[in-house]
Amino acid sequence: MAKTWDQLDELQPAVLRMIKNSLVKNRVAHAYLFEGMRGTGKRDIGLLFTKALFCESLIDGYKPCENCYQCRRINNGNHPDVHLVEPDGLSIKVDQIRELQAEFSKKAVESMTKVYLLISADKMSVSASNSLLKFLEEPGPGTTAFLLTEQPQQILPTILSRCQVLTFQPLSPQVLIKQLEENGVNSQKAPLLAQLTNSLDEALELNGDEWFAQAQKIVVKLFEVLGKSQLEALVSLQNDWFPHFKEKEQIQRGLDLLLLFFKDLLYIQLDKQEQIVFRGELGRLQQFALKTSGRRLSNQMSAILAAKKKLSANMNPQLMMEQLVLKLQEGSSFV
Known part of the structure; x- marks a missing residue:
């Protein structure tokens, strides 16, 4: 219309x-x-x-x-x-x-x-x-x-x-959240979608996409395994991440989700809970936020942004992800 x-x-x-x-x-x-x-x-x-x-x-x-x-x-x-x-x-x-x-x-x-x-x-x-x-x-x-x-x-x-x-200026996330909710999207899901795209049509498509729903779970699982051994983290990549994130565009989407998860931790530390986007994970986010520092989170987000650049420059995706996981684990104190 x-x-x-x-x-x-x-x-x-x-x-x-x-x-x-x-x-x-x-x-x-x-x-x-x-x-x-x-x-x-x-x-x-x-x-x-x-x-x-x-x-x-x-x-x-x-x-x-x-x-x-x-x-x-x-x-x-x-x-x-x-x-x-x-x-x-x-x-x-x-x-x-x-x-x-x-x-x-x-x-x-x-x-x-x-x-x-x-x-x-x-x-x-x-x-x-x-x-x-x-x-x-x-x-x-x-x-x-x-x-x-x-x-x-x-x-x-x-x-x-x-x-x-x-x-044309990018739409503010608030405008897109309002549009998504008017189109029947759950208010818990709308903030995450509004951070990933500027397009209402694409956001609505993502909302109904089973691949995307599974991608969110895999990203949260990868985050949790970062606090374990390097071997467990690399095994998780092989068993969960690589089979799901196959195409370059899919890997970029996965890195975007991972970056947003780290941002949410930072928002909790800054007492800006209203800005978090993984709203269904609030309890776990609060637990994780207690066990890290703002500087640590900043370094980890920088590592994810660097990985996105490497992927855009056609670095081997598997090697890029393995390097990223090891980088994210450095000095990690997550449980």
Whole structure:
């Protein structure tokens, strides 16, 4: 369901303020680059802006009414003068941009206004980027482009220079927690999900994922075994960790969970229990927090962050995890 102006204004007030000014002053640029993390509302706001350009009954001169014929067709994805381009496989191909150009060379079906949205614009092939550049250099009257990306550094500087760049801020965990709870997620689980992703859809997916539920248990078990012998810790890696965390992305997720567990211990020591995210483990966290120091926790968190960097640099995952466990055990006084 399409989000309204007021709903999106809660997520990205600075972006909506700039869009409002453009609409009220009739200074809409011919091309915008929306850049920011996944889940920050880029696509929703691109469609909202598009509706504002077509709406027959704007509210206060800038808010789409959501009820007119134009707004309803855009919400249903079947407006003839609004074109959405997404990667075909791994990239946006030059043929997709050429088709777009051919479409836009025709007269607009119903008005002078035409809009196209490029989703994951950073995934354009080199030839597609060059083709789009020509398109941006000679925009047709009434044409507005929205380029959406999580990786602006991957886009040609010559394309960037022809766009008005709007930066989308990461959602605050509090906003995401509220959204998750409104979508039926247990209030005990929502804080952890809100720390792992900025995307409501991804958080909801994780919430129902059995692999993720098991991952949390394995992370807590690994933490507990750190207080035992090196042999037991390495055996636990072989028996529990490696069979479950196989892909690089999965291992990064596991390290994120482990880091959050250590952060929770630090929050307890700092008497900030309201900030902990492993809420179902509160009793055990309190016991563990009594048996370590803030400096020790800080060193261990640094070791996990270093391990994440090594993994990103393609270090052997098994060797990386074995080194990390031994590093985390140094001077450990956990039971």
